[in-house]
Structure formats: structure tokens, C-alpha cells
Amino acid sequence: MIIMQRTRLETAGVGASGLVLITLCALALAVSGCSTALHVDSAFPRPVVASLPIDVGVYYDESVRQYTFEKAADANSVAWSIEIGPAHVRFFNQLFQPVFDNLVHVDSLRSGSSARAVSVVMKPSIEEYTLQTPGDTATEFYVVEIRYKLSFYTPSGDFIQGWSFSGQGRSRSELFNTDESVHKATVAAMRDAAAWLVIELTKHPDIYTQIQAQQSDDGNSPEDHES
């Protein structure tokens, strides 16, 4: 598990006679005015599931690859910049590979030809990331909630249906180590969501048959599911 932290402090010029004053100012900035940049990078476990005999394509658009949560400083918290996009690409790959017999990456939703060797294309997206600090919740915990959407498309790129789901993670606040607490809460939220998703993907193997039947049925319009 790697955490890269970058803290920016803006201070005025230091005069020798004002050393005490500057020290106090730096201390005040350290607790109130700094911004914390966090790069979430964690190894994720491979799920213990029986794989489904289906060929699936997965597409990651730029909004997932580059997803960064930004929060301005307020009365309860310092400013945060939390980069979670790259970790999510690895995370989804690790989740999907054992679930499907054959998983391939596709570069776009729309296929130039209809000869894509997959039955379904999935597109995971991060809808929202929320961070609550101990100051927000009046508890000892940092709480992270991540809302996702997994959309299913035909091989030619027509939307079939979407699943909305979320994960929640909590981590106890650690003095002088808030970034570690937020990192733990974020990873816990990702694992929480993954647990639900993996089980749902494997719980109803016939869903892929339904999806295929749905895409061949011209009478059906695309739908969205809250799962």
C-alpha cells in the first residue's frame, strides 16, 4: 500500500527576529490552511468466485482514468485532492478478470465493425465521491462513500442497462496521520462496493442471456436499474 502525500504551505518571508511568530503561524497553517494531496494506490484481492462462460469487453473512459476528488478547506477540514482514477482501473480489472472467462479491454464504446468478439461491453464510472471528516460527523471516523454506475452496452455500442451501486468505508481518525485515515476509508469503500458488485455479477448468470435477448429485441428500450 503506497501513499504519496504532498503538502503545500504558503508562508511569508522569514525574519530572524520574528522566528517565534512565524513558528506559530506555520503551526496554525499546518492545522488549518494546508492542502493534502493523496494518491490512492492499493493492491486489491482476487475474488473467490466461479467464472462465467462469457466474453466481456470493458471500457474505461477518461473520467474514470483521471478521477480526482477535490474539496476546498472549510471549518471542519483542510483542503483535499484525492486521486482515485488509476487505482480504480486496476481495481475493476482485478474484479472482473476472475468473474468472466474472457475479459478484453476495448478502446471505445462504438465499434467500427460489428465483429467484436464479445457479447457485452461494460463501462464502469464513478458518479460521486464524498468525504466526511470527524468534524462533519462529530465522531472519531473519516467516512468515505463512493457511488458508481456500471453500464452495459451491446458490442456495437448501444446502451442496454445500468446498475447503480455504492460502497462505504470508515476509518478511525489518527492524530497527525489524517491522510492514512482517508486512504484506509477510501480503500474500505472500494472493497465494500466490490463485494456487492462481484456477488451481483455472479448471482444471476442468466442476466447475460437476458441482456443478449434484450439487445436482439427491437421493442425494448434501454433501461436503468438502481441496484
Added chain:
Amino acid sequence: MTETARKITSPETGRPISGNCLLLILGLLLSACTTSRIDVARHVANDLSQDTGIVLLARKKDGGQTTEEDFMECLNKALVKMQLLVRIYPEQDFLDNLFPWFESRTAPATPEQLPALLGRPGVRERITETGVRYIVWVDGSSEKVDGGGGMSCAVGPGGGGCFGFVWWDTASVYEANIWDLQSGGSVGAVSADASGMSYVPALLVPVPLIARTQTAACKGVAEQLREFFSEDRAL
């Protein structure tokens, strides 16, 4: 001030109490009261060995655990020191190896759910690979239950200091439920409670005197688990 005026004397003997005695009394005052008990005790196999694995898992909800990580660390360390007959399997390795079946929202809440879990593809095989036979579910936390007093601190050109007195009560309540993965049921439960009062008197410098209730409860649970997994456990 005379020398005798500076000494504290025993009310019974009238003899002065030495510094060591004062430290001892202070230690006794600060030591948390601990009670521990085995609530339920049924059957543990009598063929325990280093091949028998146990794993301590913190019970999670809403994507997080209430039990402090340092409590789990304390419990693991205490059990390792006690050199149990059984082998302790690392918690995170177990969670990763059995992902996603022991996560916050998927972990079995009752032993009755174990057979269904063990029947899922690959789960029993993976558990066999880890060698874990017993899961010890740990739940509980240390909470501040009462407190009072006040303290004020000031800094001036000539220096600074604090004056006042703050106190609080802490209650640590933990329990451990033991499940047998082979039989697919619960085999026992132990628990430990500890409470204590902490003080911070300040006369220029604050002196924190903290009751270590969490450590006391950790030792209580560890001791009960040691008994539970001992060779001659007759149940």
C-alpha cells in the same frame, strides 16, 4: 517548611510513606478494574496443534470496524506471546484470500449462515488452503463515559503554563465469539470489561495519568482465549 511537613505519613502507623510507596499507591489507583468471563463454552477439538489455524477478525459494519486496530494488534501480540497450541493466521491475509466473503456487508452474521457460505464455489477449498479452522470474531471498543474538570493554559513573554484538573472515565468492553469452520457452528464466546479513571492535574505542566483500560481488556480477552485453546480444555 520542615522536613516532616513535606513528608506524607501513613494514618495508621504515623510513619512517612516513601516515594516508591506513593508510586505504588498511584499505580493501584490508576489501574483499571477488569472483569473477564467465559460466557459460553462448548466444544473445541482435542487435537489442537500448530497445524490448526485461528484467525482474529474484527467485526465490521458500514464499511468499517468499531474495534480499534491497536486493540486487535494488542490481542494478536498477546496471543503470540502466550505460545498457543494453535497457529494465528493474519487477519488481512485471511480477508484477502477469502474476498469478498468476509467483507463488511457479506460476512456471515450468525453461525447458521456458515454452511451456505462454505457451499459457495471455491470457498471451502480456499479456507482449507489457509489451514484456518476457528474464526474469532472480535467486537467492542473503548469509550469515554464520563468526565469533568477544567484547565487553562497561558503563554506570556516570561514563559507559559497550565493550571487545572481534568478527569474522565473510560469503559472498555470487548467480546470474542468463536466459530468452528469445520463443524460450521459456534463453539464459544469470551468477553472482558475494564473501566478506569484518568486524570490530568496541571500545576504549570500538565501531568497525564491515563488508565489503560484497553490494555487491561486486551489482556483479559487474550487470557480467556488462551484457556479456550488450551490442551486440557474439558467442556
